[in-house]
Amino acid sequence: MVEELGEQSERPLSITDQLTSEYNTVFNNKDLIEPDTIVDEDRIVGRDEQLNRVINIIKPALHGDQPEDMLLRGPSGTGKTLIAGTVATKAIKIGASRDVQMEFVEVNGKHKKSEHEAIHQITHAFERELDLEYTSKTGVSTSSRYDRLFDIVDEYLDFGIVILDELDLLVGDSRNKDEPPAFSDILYKLSRAKRIGKMDSSFTLIVTTNSPNSLMSGLNSRTDSTFNPTEVSFADYNANELREILSHRRDAFYEDALDDDVIPYVAAVAAQGEGDARFAIDLLREAGNIANRREMQTVHKSHVEEAKNQVEKNYVVDVIENVSFQKQVSLFAAAVVNLYGQTELGRSDYLTEMSAPATVAHTLYNWITDHEDIEQRSKHSFLRWMRELDTYEVIELNRKGRGNEMGVFAEYIFHNLSAEAMVETLADKDKRFANVLEDEELLKSVVQTNLKNF
Ligand SMILES: Nc1ncnc2c1ncn2[C@@H]1O[C@H](COP(=O)(O)OP(=O)(O)O)[C@@H](O)[C@H]1O
Ligand SMILES: [Mg+2]
Known part of the structure; x- marks a missing residue:
């Protein structure tokens, strides 16, 4: 196909000119604010208590003793992975200088689909x-x-450290309700191997989780009695702490490339949300990227403002893509109600175009699971998953009165990411969702009928 060449398509500069023109960037060392960089000790701000505890637990390994297993718990972006990674790295260096052969490996539950895959990655x-x-x-x-x-541990190591990061997310696929989640089996088999002393050398487990309740309630009784970690808690950061954390990475940017109010502003925005240091760092980096795209020499507060939306959306998409399949089905059902129910929602006295009532969402959950032959779980489970999605801030759960004596009902509100974007994200991820959408007219009419009767 030949494109029509309008006036606009005339380039001001040739491709070569553009590629070789002066390159401006606000970043001097962008690595410092990339998501997975484990920074040096001198950039770690605070967290003395957690550092001390993790150090003291690992220390026996350098003296031929068996450390306890650990559970680092707390909200996302509070330094769990950073502290685990930094202490493990240091321990291995010290071990090497003392002829103690140590290694550490890390596997993230978010990126693994099954027990098999996770163990493969650890071995690999x-x-x-x-x-x-x-x-x-x-x-x-x-x-x-x-x-x-x-x-491997037995033959080549004096001691191994295995970091099981965000382990609660490693649930495994298509499991029925009587089976424990994959992480329960992993913890059981790894801790049991140590117990029964299969090996001359040993290893320790450092488990991290943003959701200790999901993790602990997912352990079956045999795992529960074999895996007894020492727990270390991590709390959200406040604005001051976030400002300190960011200031210690100020040199990611050139000297004059950050307006003075940028770091305090990023810290304030992040503290208002969750107190999540990852969010703060991502926001700072995105603001820098925006300044670069505009070919500006300096990052301004307005760039942060602009970056905020994008970063928030990426977070929600990231959560949606990584929750269990049943939670995805539940969310998909609620989003479909909102997407196809716009007219009814607009007309309703109690509902709005931002919401989906829980009872209708549940009806759609049943409809979708029937349609795609997906295991149908109880209403109780559906409601619990949706409550969890509320705590992850994917949707907001709201209880509302209908006036008179009509009682209270629950609704899900979509304001961080639109229902349409959620439906699209999920349909891209799993063809069962795409299949449901192929019956669009039928789906619409199911939604609309149920909303009318609401
Ligand atoms: N106390 C801290 N000092 C410096 N940087 C921190 C601190 N806590 C977290 N960070 C940074 O914030 C980001 C998120 O931390 P991370 O350890 O991944 O959080 P978690 O594992 O708890 O979700 C990382 O880039 C990390 O380097
Ligand atoms: Mg982490």
Whole structure:
């Protein structure tokens, strides 16, 4: 196809001119504010208590003793991964200087779909660190992977540290309600191997979670009695602490590239939300990216303002993509009610175009699970998942009176990310959602009929 060349398509500069023109960036060392950088000790602000506890728990490993397992718990962006990673890295260096062969590996529950995948990654990471031959990725049973892992620890290490990051998210796929989540099996098998002293050397588990309740309530009784971690809690940061954290990375930018009010403003915005240091750092970086795209020499407060929306949206999408499949189905049902119910919602005396009533969302949950032959769980579970999605700030749960004696009802409000964006995100992720949407007219009429009867 030949494009019509309008007046606008005439370029002011040739491609070569543009590619070779002066390159401006506000970043001097962008790495410092990239999401997964584990920064040096001197950039860690506060958290003395948590550092001390983690250090004291790990320390016995350097003296031939067995450390306790640990559970680092607290909201997202409060430094759990940073503290675990920094202390583990240091311990290994010290170990090396004293002839104690130590390694640490990390696996994030968010990025793994099953027990098998997680154990493969742990084994693979040890193989890489120790320069061993890799076990093949396929055709090896889960139990052989465990055996390989224990062999490696036994044969090549004096001590291993295994960081199971955001472990509560490793639920596993298509499990029925009597099966424990994947993380329960992993914790059981890893802690049991230590207990029964299969190996001459040993390892410690550092588990982190943003949602200790999901994790602990997901453990079955045999795991519960084998895995007894020492818990270390991490609380949200306040604006002052966030300002300090950001100030210690000021040199990610050139000297004059940040207006004076940018760091205090980013800290204030982040503290108003969750007190999440990751959010603060992401916001600062995005503001810098916006300034760069505008070819400006300085980051202003207005760039932060602009970045805020984008960063918030990315967060919601990230949560949606990583919650369990049943939670996704529940959310999808609620979002479909809002998306296809706009006219009825607009007409209603009690509802708004931002919301979806819980009872109708639940009816759609049943409809969708029937339609796609997805395991249908109880209304009680549906309501609980939606409450959890409220605590992750994906939707907001609101209880409302209908006036008179009509009683109170629950509704889900979509304001961080539109129902349409959620439906799209999920349909891209799983073809079962896309299938549901193919019956658009039918789906619409189910939603509308149910809303009319609400
Ligand atoms: N006390 C702190 N000092 C410096 N940087 C921090 C601190 N706490 C968190 N950060 C930074 O904030 C981001 C999120 O921290 P992280 O450890 O990943 O949080 P969590 O694991 O609790 O979700 C990381 O970039 C981390 O380097
Ligand atoms: Mg983390």
